[in-house]
Amino acid sequence: MLYTASNPEDETQHLLFHNQFISAVKYVGWKKERILAEYPDGRIIMVLPEDPKYALKKVDEIREMVDNDLGFQQAPLMCYSRTKTLLFISNDKKVVGCLIAEHIQWGYRVIEEKLPVIRSEEEKVRFERQKAWCCSTLPEPAICGISRIWVFSMMRRKKIASRMIECLRSNFIYGSYLSKEEIAFSDPTPDGKLFATQYCGTGQFLVYNFINGQNTT
Numbered sequence: 430m431l432y433t434a435s436n437p438e439d440e441t442q443h444l445l446f447h448n449q450f451i452s453a454v455k456y457v458g459w460k461k462e463r464i465l466a467e468y469p470d471g472r473i474i475m476v477l478p479e480d481p482k483y484a485l486k487k488v489d490e491i492r493e494m495v496d497n498d499l500g501f502q503q504a505p506l507m508c509y510s511r512t513k514t515l516l517f518i519s520n521d522k523k524v525v526g527c528l529i530a531e532h533i534q535w536g537y538r539v540i541e542e543k544l545p546v547i548r549s550e551e552e553k554v555r556f557e558r559q560k561a562w563c564c565s566t567l568p569e570p571a572i573c574g575i576s577r578i579w580v581f582s583m584m585r586r587k588k589i590a591s592r593m594i595e596c597l598r599s600n601f602i603y604g605s606y607l608s609k610e611e612i613a614f615s616d617p618t619p620d621g622k623l624f625a626t627q628y629c630g631t632g633q634f635l636v637y638n639f640i641n642g643q644n645t646t
Contacts, residue, residue, distance in 0.1 A: 536635030
């Protein structure tokens with residue numbers, strides 16, 4: 430959050446923002462966690478709509494913080510009763526990753542723009558973040574929509590987002606492992622688009638629920 434340290438009103442807003450963030454990422458835990466995977470640096474749990482109210486309240490708190498951190502309006506969930514929320518809990522009891530998924534029927538293929546001649550990987554990343562994107566109007570079958578995927582800024586580049594998606598693919602439908610082609614991303618941010626491109630191995634991944642005025646063709 431940008432603020433002016435010498436401005437009392439800004440200071441108050443910053444303190445409020447800071448306290449809300451700390452409260453959201455703090456994880457006390459509960460007895461019956463639905464643990465999907467455990468790692469040396471933490472674990473991934475899943476929360477479902479039928480879980481106890483205290484678990485759902487925590488998810489709501491995290492979702493609000495995630496929406497603020499992503500910095501733009503998020504599309505509403507299509508059907509809350511069919512969502513799955515994955516949380517990555519660090520060893521120091523903080524929520525450092527969140528993935529919210531929902532059932533969908535269709536996705537739309539991103540149309541990849543040709544890259545200009547770029548010498549370095551850094552230039553490529555900068556170009557990917559800045560360029561506009563558009564997608565096809567031709568619907569393609571999809572099963573899982575990733576409504577939100579977020580990792581705490583200080584914990585990025587540690588494969589947390591990738592591990593959450595891997596767990597999602599194994600646990601979204603009982604007895605089934607989703608392919609990357611069956612997953613769509615909801616109106617990704619520039620960093621989200623970069624992640625989806627790297628994870629899927631192509632810039633032509635599926636999207637859905639685009640609300641920020643992106644072009645279709």
